Amino acid sequence: MSVVEQVDVSTRAAAIEYAIRDVVIPAVELEAQGHEIIRLNIGDPLAYEGLPTPEHMVTAFKAALDRQDNGYGPSYGIPELRSAIAFAESAKGWNCSPDDVYVTHGVTEALQVIFAAFLEEGDTVLVPGPHYPPYMAYPQMYGGNTVEYRLDPEDGWRIDLEDIRSKMDDTVRLLVLINPNNPTGNVAKPEEIDSFIAIANDWPKCTIVADEIYDGLDFTGQQCSVASRSKSTPVITLNGVSKVYFAPGWRVGYMAWHDPSGTLVAVRDGVERLLRSRLCASTPAQHGFLAGLVDDQGWLEGHCERIRRRMDYCLKRIASIDGLECEAPGGAFYLFVRITDPEIAANDKSFVLDLLHQHHVLLVHGSGFSPEYGSGHFRMVCLPPVEVLAEALDRIEAFLGD
Ligand SMILES: Cc1ncc(COP(=O)(O)O)c(C=O)c1O
Structure with a gap:
């Protein structure tokens, strides 16, 4: 079979990485195979119930x-x-x-x-x-x-x-x-x-x-x-x-x-x-x-309240899971969670991909936000309703216990 000679990509484009969406590629493959993935990777409130555009x-x-x-x-x-x-x-x-x-x-x-x-x-x-x-x-x-x-x-x-x-x-x-x-x-x-x-x-x-x-x-x-x-x-x-x-x-x-x-x-x-x-x-x-x-911005209070409740739930659950630590954030809607086991923490991307393949929960590896200062962590969004977060955290806990 003849090999097709490839046109070069620019070094600019080849250097681009966007961890938040790069991890979606394997998730989509799993979805195509019929698996349901709990996606906690993208900071998009519209992806979840109860946080609509006004x-x-x-x-x-x-x-x-x-x-x-x-x-x-x-x-x-x-x-x-x-x-x-x-x-x-x-x-x-x-x-x-x-x-x-x-x-x-x-x-x-x-x-x-x-x-x-x-x-x-x-x-x-x-x-x-x-x-x-x-x-x-x-x-x-x-x-x-x-x-x-x-x-x-x-x-x-x-x-x-x-x-x-x-x-x-x-x-x-x-x-x-x-x-x-x-x-x-x-x-x-x-x-x-x-x-x-x-x-x-x-x-x-x-x-x-x-x-x-x-x-x-x-x-x-x-x-x-x-x-x-x-x-x-x-x-x-x-x-x-x-x-x-x-x-x-x-x-x-x-x-x-x-x-x-x-x-x-x-x-x-x-x-x-x-x-x-x-x-x-x-x-x-x-x-x-x-x-x-x-227009009046009174509606924002309800949205913030919902996010706070969901985030507080996650913080409480994470505090009870062996192998994870997280401080309460001051704002936004993410948790940046520390993996305490040095061996697992050493390869946070593998942790995220293995969790995705074995338990169908999608997070983002901390090193995707900074190889130097973010590694050994993962980011999860706290936007889904508590039942969804509960299921995701059950699976994360089970994975760490495996
Ligand atoms: C810090 C920060 N700036 C900007 C953006 C993206 O903003 P926009 O949707 O307006 O492009 C994000 C999205 O997650 C973000 O976290």
Whole structure:
């Protein structure tokens, strides 16, 4: 048989990994064989009962479709939405104007645009370890390197400020805070954020990226906007509909630029060029988001309460399982669980894949969120109803007892 000569893949694409969805490939194979998999891998509330997108947002999205509001929109977002986002960000304590807001296809697109506009060969993006995987996957596409700063596993995954200090240099163009953090759920205290900003402030080429996509899912009452605390360091805030508005499939998010010293004029021009070249975000979905921002947000309490109950159940169960440990997170909807047996912990990906094949529960290996700081853990989402979580945890317990 003749061998077909393969066309080369780019090194950029070949280096991309997204652990949260990469583990879905074997799960789909098992499903095709007729097995039912309990999926606890993706942070998508819509995949589970009781956490729907609010009805008034769905109505506004549908109304846009009905009135044929299906055309291309302005590249930076529809003006009503930019104003509503600016209002919402200003309410968090900083002076955000509609011109500071750029609407994107989710935070994930905003990240690509930011990396494309900031990074040159050899530049560094300093990110928390562990972190949401695109912070590792994307910078290399633009010549940059991702370096992780340590979150302290012995102290609720608190930011290790000394570690950041030791890793700062002139190549660090972007310093990232994810608050609340995915996967650990840590919520930084206001005074920690002040120290974080003070570190960046010593490096004039450094801009802070504040990923606050879980900001409304804060159980500590301490979560605050990074931009609201920065007097001179530039901060780009990221947020959107995916988590707090329970509509991840709409693919709408934004970046809001706080540039108190006016150092980002050129890079912002680059961002605007990039945004114009990719046309616009989904027009009807932007109307749905707008309804979420301007209408009453009382509904969120019920959703948070449900998530809290499900998370508390998981924490109690995990505390009773030999071989697992987990601290209560401050926010978001994940648990980042420590595997205490050093032999099992040494290969967390095998643990996840073996559990999947033998007991049909899908988790994500901790090393997928950081080879250095996340290994020896797994991440589970706490979004399903308690009965589903109970079954999943029974199976995890049985697997560890095997
Ligand atoms: C920290 C963080 N940022 C961004 C995203 C994705 O945001 P979007 O759906 O707006 O692209 C996620 C999704 O899990 C996340 O955990």
